[in-house]
Amino acid sequence: MHAIGTLAKRTGTKVQTIRYYEQIGLLPEPGRTEGGQRRYDDDDLDRLAFIRHARQLGFTLEAIRELLDLSDNPGWSCADVDVIAHRQLKEVEARLARLEALRKELKRMLRECSRDTVSDCRVLEVLRDHSACLADHGTGV
Template structure:
């Protein structure tokens, strides 16, 4: 377990420059180096980085992850905070899903109603203009 950065990258699915970036912003702490100044990582880093990757995949922002990592570092603490971070995130996700679903509906309708004729009959433009008229007639 004396992994160079490329191996850490392979094991976690996080790209090499991203790992260095995480170190730079303090999400990962600076690992020991070889005599030749190359980073060497151990199991804790693999786990921490997996935690980070998974959190990012779930859409948590770096600041959230920072907090979650701090919490994880103090196991005797209460997890109310983690809970509230996750709950807030969930609300946000619900909001996004709702608006994407609305979008889906509109896009589907748009595509279906597109008669492959002229733009003025094309609902794509109309729908996105957010009103009943053809947007190309906006000059009068």
Template sequence: MLSIGKLSAATGVKVPTIRYYEQISLLPEPKRSGGNQRFYDHKALERLRFIRHSRELGFSLEAIRDLLSLSDNPDQPCAAADAIARAQLAEVESRLARLMALKTELQRMVVQCAGDTISDCRVIEVLSDHAHCLTDHLVGDDALPLAGGSQPLPADAL
């Protein structure tokens, strides 16, 4: 039996995050000891490790919720898990492609800057006008939804 602090240390997930996961029902409510303190068993430890590892791989909490419910029913076919993983892979690949275009553009911008005054700074100039760019580092398809529907990858899992 682990206190929440020990569980945190054992998994690398911060204490408030564990309570947050409980709040959104990603973790079940654990037993409480006399003075209302949470105590966790081995199953909870495993589940939290699963969550953490999935987060590291960029899965959203919603995807993880699905993956967990799949892993709770081991007799079902694994096609669903496979589909979630494939979707995540596709997501990562498309982000990779975009990031590589960004990197190219940023590099050009930085390299060309001669270090003079702002008035002839390449950085500012390039930012002012997309025509200076080589690639189409645009976001969407045609309406260019700058920030849009999904935000599957956690900002820090990149």
């Protein structure tokens, strides 16, 4: 039986975050001491570790909820899990592509700036000049 702080330490989670996961139904309500403090068993620890690991991989809490549902049901299908993981990979790759474009644009801006070593900086000009960029509205970085 572990106190909430032990769980927190073992999984690298904040105490409040654990209570938050309970609140939104990702973690089951644990048992309590007479005084009302939460006490967890190893299953809870595993479940939390799973959640944290999936979060580190960028899964949303909703996706994690799906994964947990699938793994809770004895008749879960591998294909469903695969779909979720692939969806996640696609999202990560899309974000990567956007960030890469961003990096190029920033570098270009800074390169232009450093060209005129003495006088007025061009960064603000570039930011101001919409036409100079490949503006696609809606960032989603």
